[in-house]
Amino acid sequence: MQINQSQASFDNFIASAFVIPDKTFKEPVANKNPLVETPFTPLPLGSIEAKGWLLKQLELQRDGATGYAEDLYSELGTDAAWLGGTAPESDWERPVYYLKGLIPLAYTLKDKDLIATSQKWINAILESQREDGFFGPANDDWWPRMVALYALKDYYEASGDERVLPFMTNYFKYQATHLPTQPLKEWGKMRVGDNIDTVLWLYNHTGDEFLLDLSDLLAGQGYPIADLFNNNKFQDFGDDFHPTHTVNVNEAIKMPAIYYQRSHSKNDRDAFQAGVKNLSNHTQITGMPSGTEMLAGISSTQGVELCAITERMQSNEEAAMILGDPHIGDALEKIAFNSLPGAMDKQIKNHQYYSLTNQVESNYADHGFKQNHSNGMMPSPTSGFACCRFNMHMGWPYLVKNMWAASADGGIGVIAYGPSKVSVMLKDANVTINETTNYPFEDQIKFDITASKKVQFPLKLRIPAWSVNPTVTVNGEPVKAVKAGEYVSIDRKWKSGDEMVLQMPMKLKTTTWVNNSIGIERGPLVYSLQMNESWQVENKPIAEVPGFNASALGFNEYSVKAENPWNYGLLIDRQHPEKSIDVITGPMPENPFEQETTPVKLVAKAKKISTWGKSANNVEAAEPPVGPILSTEPTENIELIPYGAQNLRITYFPEVTESLADTGAAKYEAEQADIFRAEVRTNAAHASGRSYLGGIDFAESYVKFNQVVVPKAGNYNVDIWFANGNGYNASTGKMIVNGEVHSLKYQGTHGWGRFMATKIEVPLNKGTNTIMFMKDQGFYELDYIVVRPLQKKGS
Incomplete structure (x- = not known):
């Protein structure tokens, strides 16, 4: 890659080094004809601010894994290929994965240091473009550029940098010319939806019709992705692992919905939810399909890859807007509030490549995964393969970026709930909505409206399917026709001072999993046995920057062991779990994913199962014994806490009973x-x-x-x-x-x-x-x- 070091380029860098959005209230850019008019349209990056516990996650990320990433990893050093250098492994996806998360984190927090760091990468990318439109390192792989284009798109929305649109236009012209003779392959062929996504985004900004043809060309060169999801064909490709690779699957599930905007095809439109159904033979209690690294069935000893979690979150965020299906938002929250924090330490410094529903130890082992990594279940800045340590950064920032969306009827709607503030221009009025809540740790959400003038628009609230007798009030007056599993639209003249309250009562419920085991859920949260975790430093990563002491800052590879009994079965009425489980609530801390202070705990009745031990590798818990199991062991009270509040957990419990009845299990x-x-x-x-x-x-x-x-x-x-x-x-x-x-x-x-x-x-x-x-x-x-x-x- 050649970087132009001209004075003009240097001046551009200085001028744009601290670009912070100069317009708080932005109008969303909806689909242009002939694209489908979607129920929701994404808001520009920077329109949504995180508050409360959600802001704390972004701050922890800034002060942890993201803020120190360039000190930890040589691929992000000054000699990175995406900066014009030659560092090993730095010319493909890793730096741009990191950049994709860095930019929304920087601009959501309005953090000048992070913005300046991201600008270094953006300028290098923009200045690398050749006359023919190609850009980036010397490799000719389409895939890593798909990631870079997301970063550029988000950067443009936040900064308005005029260099971006012509840059992307020139690159897409290059693609249109060269794809017929240099077609998509491997990763890009399976992840083609990412490319189509940015092509259609650019079309909505420029109206260049060649982009529509380019989207067709890209779709034609990808795998038959709609067919994969509609007809459960993930394993139909012989030795080609791409259609069963878990990150590919969770990333590609949004592709048919994205292309539906162009194709208008029912087959594309319906593929997302058909895929959800067909993936049920792999799906775990958190809503994530297992994958280690291939789709891995329903076993509790198979895990979920962190890359797949962040990619599935983005897929759900986009599909929820394109399809308008409230159930996709339910699934998004379940993944975001359980799987994502469950795969990282609670200071967001170290991550686990794989995380399991029943994980009683993190240590080096032969885990029996299709793609084994001996440290793949250990919290570490280098856990498992090197993709997740770069791709993890977009999880929380993208959730915040996509929590709210403009609606096709001129209003605004909720994709996912959490403490936040959204600012948007609706019908020439500047509108701000403050969402005050400790959700999902409580069931009430308050919305306070501020508007530059009285303005009529519909405000759409997603009512989760799990909620029991949900209610909405506006200025104390109840709203009619509030139904679980649907959107409720409140269309009225809004003014400053209006207040809306959403109440979503959470009921305990049991769900049934492998070997007839029991899971416990309440609202969007999954609950696991509270573990006494003992963390031990096993390896101190070598700092890539002289004088940077990674270990002293908590960046280490850890083994984690449980110092408490974990082999419990639940004594429970599956239909009425509230009869044997008490819900204990406490004060809301800054970080609800810290085990000691998490604000909701459950107290359940249980008995030990002496025959339930570890797997053959002496690390994972063995599969749950098939219950109901007749037990004369003493009954104990055990505490369950949110899945994401620890790294070790038992989530699938056998059922024990004191009087065995024939259930058929x-x-x-x-x-x-x-x-x-x-x-x-x-x-x-x-x-x-x-x-x-x-x-x-x-x-x-x-x-x-x-x-x-x-x-x-x-x-x-x-x-x-x-x-x-x-x-x-x-x-x-x-x-x-x-x-x-x-x-x-x-x-x-x-x-x-x-x-x-x-x-x-x-x-x-x-x-x-x-x-x-x-x-x-x-x-x-x-x-x-x-x-x-x-x-x-x-x-």
Whole structure:
């Protein structure tokens, strides 16, 4: 990359080094014809300020991982390729990932130092453009430039820098010319939605029609992404791992919705929610699909990658605006308030590459993941592979940037709730809305309106589907037709001093997970067993800048161990958890994700399960025993706290009972089934009971469970524990339930004899049933199955 060092360029740098938005109230830029008119339009960066606990997260990020990133990582040093240098690994996605988070953090906080830091990178990028429009380091990969374009888009919205629009126009002309002979590949082919997103954004600012054709060209060169999500084809690409790579999946899920704005296709429009449904065979209690790094089923011993969390948050933010579906906002909050803080330390200095629902230790281990990283579950500035340490920075800032959006009918609406202030121009009036709340740690949100003049517009509130008897009042008067799971629109003349209050009562509920385990939720928060965490420095990262003492500032690699018992089962009425769980609320601290001061705790009834221990690697908790489990152990009170308030946790609890009733939940070991042309393999450390079935290699091979007994007829979930060591190639099998054939896909696992879980819903008869497994294409091994009742509606 060549950087122009002319005096003019230097003057531009000085002039723009401390660009801070000079106009508080900005008008959003909606879609131009022929693009679809979307229910919501993003507000320009800088329109929304964080307040309260949410502001604290941004400040911790500024004073921690983001603020010190350039001291910690050589890819961000003065010799970075995106700055014109030659540092190893600095010419691809890592610096621009970091920049994508740095810019919204800097301009949301209006922090001059962060703005100056981001300006250094922006100027280098802008000055790197060649005459033909290409820019950046010498590599010819389209993908990292897609990330850089997001940074430029956000920077333009915040600063109004006139260099950006012609820069992007020239680059997109280069793409239009060169894509036919240099098509998308690999990462860019799967993440093409990011490219289309910025193309359509530029079209809305310039109206250049060639951009519409470019969006079509890009969509045509990508994977068949709408088909992937609509028809569950993630494992249909053989050795090509890209369509099952968890970051790709969570990033690409927004692509059909983005392109729908151009295509007007129902197939594109519906792909997001179809994808949510089809990913349910991987989805965990926090709303995130498992992925280590490939989609990883429903097991509690499979984790979630931090990159996937931040990408899925952005996907939900954008899809919620394009589609107007309030359920997407519900899902966004669940991920943001649980998965995101749960994957970082509470000072936002160190991160975990993978985080698990049931994680009782963070240490070096063979975790059995498809992509193993021995330190991938340890809080560290260098945990796992090097992508997440750069991509994590956009999580909180992008949430704030996208909490509010302009509505198509001239108003404004909520995408996600949290303490904030939004300033926007609506119908020639400057409007500010202060959102005062400790949500999601409390259930009341207050909105105070300030306007430069009386102005009529609709204000749209997303009413979460989980809320019980929600209410809205304006100046004390109740609003009619407030329904959970919908938007309520209050269209009136607003004036300064108007006050609106949203009350969303939170009810405890149980949800059912792998091996019939129980999860506890209240509002958007998931609750986990409070752990006594012991943190020990294992490795002190070497500072990249002489004299910078990273360790003294808390940037270390830590092992974390639980110093309390964790092998509890819940004594609970699944339909009425409030009968055995007390909700304890306390004062709101600055940072609610610190375990000691988190403002909401639950006290539940539980019993220890002496047979529940760790997995074979002696780090992860073993899979939850299948309950209900009859127990004579003493009943204890245990405390549950929000999922994000610690790094160790038990979230999927077995159920214990004092009087066993037949619920239909049971575990069936494959080696105890009726088998033909298959073989029992023993002394297997990673198998249940150290035994499993292999050699299911022939067309006539079968594994028949003849005594599957349930108390009543109906649909049940069957959890299937399988292994497929054939790389990334999925195998298929036949599951025959009382004579009815069901098809199954078994994705690649960490190896043969290393098991993963999937689930399928099937009808069973009252009494005895037969479930038989046979081979189809490829090979697989079976460890055991679990039959469990479906979650009852409303619980």
